[in-house]
Amino acid sequence: MSDNIRLRFAPSPTGPLHIGGLRTALYNYLISKKSKGKFILRIEDTDLKRYNKKAEKHILDSLKWCGISPDESPEKPGNYGPYRQSERKNIYKKFIAILIKSGNAYFAFDKKEKLEEKRKKCEKNGETFIYNWHNRLKFNNSLSIRNEKTKKLTQNNNYVVRFKTVHSGKSKNMITVNDEIRGKIQVDLNNLDDKIICKSDGMPTYHLANVVDDYLMKITHVIRGEEWLPSLALHCQLYNAFGWEKPKFAHLPLILKPTGTGKLSKRDGEKYGFPVYPIKWKDESKKSEIKGFKELGYESKALINFICFIGWNPGNENEILSLNELIENFSINRIIKSGAKYDIEKAKWFNQSYVRKLPNKTFKIILENKINISQLNSERINKIIELLKERLTFKNDILIESNNILEEPKNLDKNFINKEWSKDLNNVIIELNRYIKENHLIKPEKIKDYYLNQLKNNNIKIGIGMQALRLCIIGKISGPDLFIIIEILGNSKINKRISKTLNKIND
RNA sequence: GGUCCCAUCGUCUAGGGGUUAGGACACAUGGUUUUCAUCCAUGAAACAGGGGUUCGAUUCCCCUUGGGACUACCA
Secondary structure (H helix, E strand, O other): HHHEEEEEEEOOOOOOHHHHHHHHHHHHHHHHHHHEEEEEOOOOOOOOOOOOHHHHHHHHHHHHOOOOOEOOOOOOOOOOOOEHHHHHHHHHHHHHHHHHHHHOOOEOOOHHHHHHHHHHHHHHEEEEEEEOOOOOOOOOOOOOOHHHHHHHHHHHOOOEEEEOOOOOOOOEOOOOEOOOOOOEEEEHHOOOOOOOEEEOOOEEOHHHHHHHHHHHHHOOOOEEEEEHHHHHHHHHHHHHHHHOOOEEEEEEEEEEEOOOOOOOOOOHHHHHHOOOOOOOEEOOOOOOOOOOOOOOOOHHHHHHHHOOOOEEOOOOOOOOHHHHHHHHHHHHHOOOOOEEOHHHHHHHHHHHHHHHHOOOHHHHHHHHHHHHOOOOOHHHHHHHHHHHOOOOOOOOOOHHHHHHHHHHOOOOOOHHHHOOOOHHHHHHHHHHHHHHHHOOOOOOOHHHHHHHHHHHHHHHHHHHHHHHHHHHHOOOOOOOOOHHHHHHHHHHHHHHHHHHHHHHHHH
């Protein structure tokens, strides 16, 4: 039976995939994999005007980077294709005709502009504009106009098809729809619009295409964003009109702005400087490229772990879970109902945990690509990596950290020099430099012993002495273990650096 | 305006008729380290308000308030 479990992610390629969409995809993926079912990617490109070719690629590439691979998709068709709605136009036509024939839908001829005017007028008067049973006969449509005239009008191909909501004649017509996360929801059918299901360009709207495809593709669970909850009743009515069994529905809580109120928008990322896309996005209309999690150095595994926990948790105190562990632990009934604010700090924390688990080889490749480390043998490279690994939030930070060590200091901490530098201190360092030069094969441990001893003899605080020496070698008074740095750089380099720094200070 | 959804520390959340309301991030303090980071320990920090139901409510119900979504020939 579990073979029959089928879930889909059905994005609209009008813009880049953001983390909200990614989370929807992830949850669908997780449930399908947990029940050993199938995960389908369907491209909902029924809006010809807003279609963006780059967006579809962005969605595909993002999912790929995150390791969420569909079992069926436009690229990998299964038995239920095509998987792009623009290629399914004729299928929808057939089902729209069925609804018209059964009296569940009708042709409507009023121009969009005219209806908009009416809507505005109603709003002005504080009224609610609905196009449904209570006023549909007042508009131009195949219910209000005689048959011959209707035929003529439809021949012009200048019509839309509207779904005819049922009207019981009672003042209220309550039905119950079910959401797996929220439970039973009561809706008054009398308030439902006669929604357009077929546009004048012949393309279906989301509502129709979505329902038809979910049925045809044998989708068992519809997991989507909360913004779809208000149209759930309509979708249920469509299933009823066709006489189809409904899938299970779950509407995910929204991801909200980190500060203030409102749902997270694509602009927030630019405004606050945090990523909202998995991978970079460059729109033709905009010159600048927006960096994604990938470009900012996040691990895809960390991203997945992070977004999975916005709105879900396993019920125990484990937080670091691999994709396989998420599959194992995931369940629909532990999804949260309320919206969650997006907190990038937590994402950084997740990333840090994943960066630590990265093998040294990964860092070695980063270093090899960006800086010249040919003069270092692999043992030394490994030492650098081990030294710096636990200090990193992002794996690419190792470049900055290692540059601080490998490159001669450019700027010296002036504040420290002005405050703490003394003649005695100066002399002790000169003395140390000579000692290293004379014993150029000496081990860092011995250098440490010698230096600490000298500090003691000259009544210089160890802390100050260490900071001073560090300043001579890397220009800063804080950083990783100094004597490991000495070991990595080698005594002759240390000699050079100390001399140079002393010259600068004493100039 | 109408319809629907939601409400526990600053943030993500656990819990659920009787709990010292638990954890994580962030924050603060202390310890470790020569320093920073790490690591360890500790601390501060929450049941939106008002009514019910009940012996007892943060938990169940109602109202208020607040937040959100939808209200397109967009999805």
